[in-house]
Amino acid sequence: xxxxxxxxxxxxxxxxxxxxxxxxxxxxxxxxxxxxxxxxxxxxxxxxxxxxxxxxxxxxxxxxxxxxxxxxxxxxxxxxxxxxxxxxxxxxxxxxxxxxxxxxxxxxxxxxxxxxxxxxxxxxxxxxxxxxxxxxxxxxxxxxxxxxxxxxxxxxxxxxxxxxxxxxxxxxxxxxxxxxxxxxxxxxxxxxxxxxxxxxxxxxxxxxxxxxxxxxxxxxxxxxxxxxxxxxxxxxxxxxxxxxxxxxxxxxxxxxxxxxxxxxxxxxxxxxxxxxxxxxxxxxxxxxxxxxxxxxxxxxxxxxxxxxxxxxxxxxxxxxxxxxxxxxxxxxxxxxxxxxxxxxxx
Amino acid sequence: xxxxxxxxxxxxxxxxxxxxxxxxxxxxxxxxxxxxxxxxxxxxxxxxxxxxxxxxxxxxxxxxxxxxxxxxxxxxxxxxxxxxxxxxxxxxxxxxxxxxxxxxxxxxxxxxxxxxxxxxxxxxxxxxxxxxxxxxxxxxxxxxxxxxxxxxxxxxxxxxxxxxxxxxxxxxxxxxxxxxxxxxxxxxxxxxxxxxxxxxxxxxxxxxxxxxxxxxxxxxxxxxxxxxxxxxxxxxxxxxxxxxxxxxxxxxxxxxxxxxxxxxxxxxxxxxxxxxxxxxxxxxxxxxxxxxxxxxxxxxxxxxxxxxxxxxxxxxxxxxxxxxxxxxxxxxxxxxxxxxxxxxxx
Numbered sequence: 001x002x003x004x005x006x007x008x009x010x011x012x013x014x015x016x017x018x019x020x021x022x023x024x025x026x027x028x029x030x031x032x033x034x035x036x037x038x039x040x041x042x043x044x045x046x047x048x049x050x051x052x053x054x055x056x057x058x059x060x061x062x063x064x065x066x067x068x069x070x071x072x073x074x075x076x077x078x079x080x081x082x083x084x085x086x087x088x089x090x091x092x093x094x095x096x097x098x099x100x101x102x103x104x105x106x107x108x109x110x111x112x113x114x115x116x117x118x119x120x121x122x123x124x125x126x127x128x129x130x131x132x133x134x135x136x137x138x139x140x141x142x143x144x145x146x147x148x149x150x151x152x153x154x155x156x157x158x159x160x161x162x163x164x165x166x167x168x169x170x171x172x173x174x175x176x177x178x179x180x181x182x183x184x185x186x187x188x189x190x191x192x193x194x195x196x197x198x199x200x201x202x203x204x205x206x207x208x209x210x211x212x213x214x215x216x217x218x219x220x221x222x223x224x225x226x227x228x229x230x231x232x233x234x235x236x237x238x239x240x241x242x243x244x245x246x247x248x249x250x251x252x253x254x255x256x257x258x259x260x261x262x263x264x265x266x267x268x269x270x271x272x273x274x275x276x277x278x279x280x281x282x283x284x285x286x287x288x289x290x291x292x293x294x295x296x297x298x299x300x301x302x303x304x305x306x307x308x309x310x311x312x313x314x315x316x317x318x319x320x321x322x323x324x325x326x327x328x329x330x331x332x333x334x335x336x337x338x339x340x341x342x343x344x345x346x
Numbered sequence: 347x348x349x350x351x352x353x354x355x356x357x358x359x360x361x362x363x364x365x366x367x368x369x370x371x372x373x374x375x376x377x378x379x380x381x382x383x384x385x386x387x388x389x390x391x392x393x394x395x396x397x398x399x400x401x402x403x404x405x406x407x408x409x410x411x412x413x414x415x416x417x418x419x420x421x422x423x424x425x426x427x428x429x430x431x432x433x434x435x436x437x438x439x440x441x442x443x444x445x446x447x448x449x450x451x452x453x454x455x456x457x458x459x460x461x462x463x464x465x466x467x468x469x470x471x472x473x474x475x476x477x478x479x480x481x482x483x484x485x486x487x488x489x490x491x492x493x494x495x496x497x498x499x500x501x502x503x504x505x506x507x508x509x510x511x512x513x514x515x516x517x518x519x520x521x522x523x524x525x526x527x528x529x530x531x532x533x534x535x536x537x538x539x540x541x542x543x544x545x546x547x548x549x550x551x552x553x554x555x556x557x558x559x560x561x562x563x564x565x566x567x568x569x570x571x572x573x574x575x576x577x578x579x580x581x582x583x584x585x586x587x588x589x590x591x592x593x594x595x596x597x598x599x600x601x602x603x604x605x606x607x608x609x610x611x612x613x614x615x616x617x618x619x620x621x622x623x624x625x626x627x628x629x630x631x632x633x634x635x636x637x638x639x640x641x642x643x644x645x646x647x648x649x650x651x652x653x654x655x656x657x658x659x660x661x662x663x664x665x666x667x668x669x670x671x672x673x674x675x676x677x678x679x680x681x682x683x684x685x686x687x688x689x690x691x692x
Contacts, residue, residue, distance in 0.1 A: 146564055146568060156562035158564040158565065158568070216503070218494055218502060222503075224597075247687045251574060255567050255570050259563070341594065
């Protein structure tokens with residue numbers, strides 16, 4: 001079925017990674033392990049100096065050594081020569097960073113791979129749509145999946161999906177990341193991949209609240225199941241293909257985020273369920289961000305505009321942005337009137 | 347949308363529960379809480395005497411008080427007068443028990459609700475198919491979902507799905523179980539509901555092996571995602587409807603069984619991953635049974651007969667029945683050649 005490995009495969013020999021948080025650093029390490037030269041950009045000059053001096057990103061990925069093929073920089077001009085650019089900033093910073101990248105002289109043929117998960121507040125745009133607006137004319141792809149950065153960095157087996165409208169670009173990205181512990185599947189559904197990764201963060205907060213309130217494993221499984229249905233309903237209304245939400249970037253990312261203690265969104269929800277206030281939760285995580293907190297508003301807005309029923313997103317939004325008591329929110333969710341499980345059968 | 351509660355709803359005033367394990371006892375408690383008279387059958391006379399004397403099923407559901415409206419019996423003749431019969435024995439005992447129930451003079455119009463999860467070894471039959479063969483002419487329904495007995499018994503919010511080919515029977519069952527902490531959704535896909543509940547036990551063992559081997563949350567999420575695809579592929583080939591596998595009795599039961607420490611199948615897989623032998627695992631659970639162990643053979647056979655590709659089931663079968671090393675099985679699963687994530691796109 002597969003060609004002999006002596007046949008050369010198209011791939012990107014070098015890449016820039018924009019954003020030196022946990023995931024940007026883990027992706028840099030993956031690319032370096034696959035033999036690529038990597039420029040890792042951070043806006044924090046202190047962090048850049050520390051990475052280049054100590055070969056470690058101690059604030060975001062402590063204890064993981066970074067090879068010499070990764071060079072950190074605080075200057076976007078150092079990144080634009082690469083044929084592949086990974087965008088891995090927090091979702092709220094993607095537009096500004098993409099604009100600066102374009103102004104810094106981004107190569108006309110560079111492929112931009114979006115690895116940030118979120119929906120823009122106000123516009124409801126996906127990350128790849130923002131990038132297309134700010135860096136016009138470049139090909140764009142998206143990578144997502146159930147991928148805790150710490151585990152990827154430690155070489156634990158991980159699978160993800162990379163989507164590009166042009167299938168050959170997805171295949172080239174697959175080869176670019178080829179290391180034995182990272183299995184990259186291809187897709188052409190960029191919208192579906194991005195939407196699953198963004199929407200699931202809101203459910204992870206709701207799932208964390210179930211745990212913080214001690215409601216049990218049965219209630220959590222019911223919430224995850226209804227969450228998958230809600231993600232699929234909203235995600236297809238916003239342009240994704242249904243089958244994508246049953247894959248790694250949909251249900252896979254949903255379960256890892258709802259059940260893993262690594263997940264910041266899950267931890268944020270648990271703290272809310274235990275009675276912490278939102279400012280307390282945000283402060284306890286700094287400098288890291290639980291993306292589901294800002295995104296609960298942008299995704300709630302997107303659902304309203306699309307006219308899609310999203311009870312879990314609505315209740316999570318009410319807890320985060322309207323001060324609703326988490327116990328009351330969960331009670332309202334779990335006491336909804338029973339009805340046929342699917343809409344197909346009376 | 348809903349009728350005023352003063353309108354009487356058809357429901358079953360009394361029921362027999364066949365099988366006094368954890369789940370049979372929890373279902374008896376639910377029925378009693380909804381105001382039904384319950385006869386709880388066990389073949390163990392000692393257990394029957396203990397339940398009637400102490401109002402507790404100490405071996406299977408310790409610390410949970412059972413009301414006077416539950417009467418235990420070891421005589422099937424005491425059960426056949428009820429209009430509703432719940433079958434809750436281990437899957438391997440359903441045929442023999444159904445045969446005896448029929449011989450004991452089961453009422454001609456009695457509805458039999460299958461709550462056991464499994465596929466018969468040799469025949470590949472679902473539990474409701476076995477019951478239909480042994481108790482011909484009676485209406486049959488099935489109940490399944492992410493339902494740990496201990497949590498249901500403690501009154502924690504739980505959702506499940508009840509399926510009957512006749513929708514009115516499913517609605518009557520919904521009303522029969524109506525208590526505030528148990529939400530029962532209706533379906534007409536009896537086959538899909540039963541297949542999800544049976545197949546998921548095999549994936550729970552595989553998921554437990556991932557945990558026992560310390561392979562991490564990313565690998566586990568990938569396994570659950572590919573497991574859902576495998577369950578859907580096999581389950582639709584065997585007669586279920588695809589959408590059922592994305593509901594409570596499919597993905598819901600899959601995640602609760604893969605992620606909860608309550609799950610016997612998950613604990614069995616974890617012990618195998620940690621290097622325990624199968625006899626050690628079986629002995630440590632007695633008298634309880636991890637259904638995925640016998641069912642890994644019957645489900646593996648069913649997949650072979652149906653000509654469906656089921657790599658996770660095949661590897662789990664090889665560990666349990668052919669002595670394959672769990673680490674080698676998981677390595678073989680996680681190193682499969684990457685390809686497009688869905689079959690729809692090249």
